[in-house]
Amino acid sequence: MSWLLLATPADIVSNRMETGMSNHQEHQGSFSLGELGRMLDAEVQGDPELSLSGIGPLDTATAGQLSFLADSRYKHLLADCRASALIVSSKFREVPFNVLIVKNPHLAMAKAVRLFYPPLEAAAGVHSAAFVAESAVLAEGVSVGSLAHIGEGSRIGSQTTIGPSAFVGRGVRIGQGCLIHPRAAILDGCILGDRVIIQAGAVIGGDGYGYAQDDTGKHVKIPQIGIVQIDDDVEIGANTTVDRAAFGKTWIKRGVKIDNLVQIAHNVVVGEDSLVVGQAGIAGSARIGNNVILAGQVGVVGHVEIGDGVQVGAKAGIHNNVKANQVIIGGYPGVPADEWFKTYGDIRRLPRLKEAVRKLDEKVRIIEEALKKDDRRYPD
8 A cells, every 4th residue: 555655765765776866976896796695695696706896777877787676667677777787576587687686675775785885984083173162072983074063061972973064062962873964953952872864954953833922912932941862773854853842852763764854843752763754744742653654745733643653645634643554645634545545436436426417417307397297287
């Protein structure tokens, strides 16, 4: 069902690799097909000594590169594909290429990309144009870029990179192996776990949207004195905002991946391994369960609960609690998929129903006219 409703993580990887993702880094070394087979736990079909030196999408890969096929929609691209080898699932084992056959092509490709294009590590140290408060503590291997700011009492874990012009406020805690991209802002008191990625322009810990109205109708700001807590292995997309809590904490739990241009309001809780796709918005104090997918432009009103494993289709409006493991179709309000498909089926039948009603109306008119003639012929 989810394949019909929204782009899953597998779709995202598949589309980019199969139809034109460009590489922004030079490849690092080369591997034989046999070596890749061992490292990716893949069945090798073809020449194990074949040397591969990079990765490319099906339509632009060149000789010596590895590519990827997992979706039948892109099989037609094989006719002109110049890649020397492919990562495929077992259903494509008969394609006329050297292949690495795996159970999960998306996962295997992710691992292959890491092998060919390992992340560039910033040199440890503090740039001369950066500001680091005297009371801040930087662990071993921290890199602080030009014009970055690290405020009083903040603590930065080992091997973490603070990019150029990034802002880290007072009393912030950032764990090990984190990557804070340029111009990201981590405001006072917020807590980040290990291996967290904050993309450029994201704001973590801005004030929540809270006001009280006085007797004259003016809006009085409610001080937002809570924090944001982001657990291990979370990624926050570019220009996304995660507001600090009014009291307590806004909490993004382990393994959550949030896309660009997303709004997370104060006191929201997002459960482990959930995905929030671009332009979605979650209003204050909503609670999102584990392994939830909110597709693009989904809107969630405040104080509702979405259960574990729920998938919400693009542009759906959620304004009531949603039980676990439901699939919700887009629309306002969002409705369960089985109900939506029944309703949509009825909508598709409306032209036929309209024609049937027209014919019935004509028959009724003829009958009524006949009855009127009978009334005139045989008066009481």
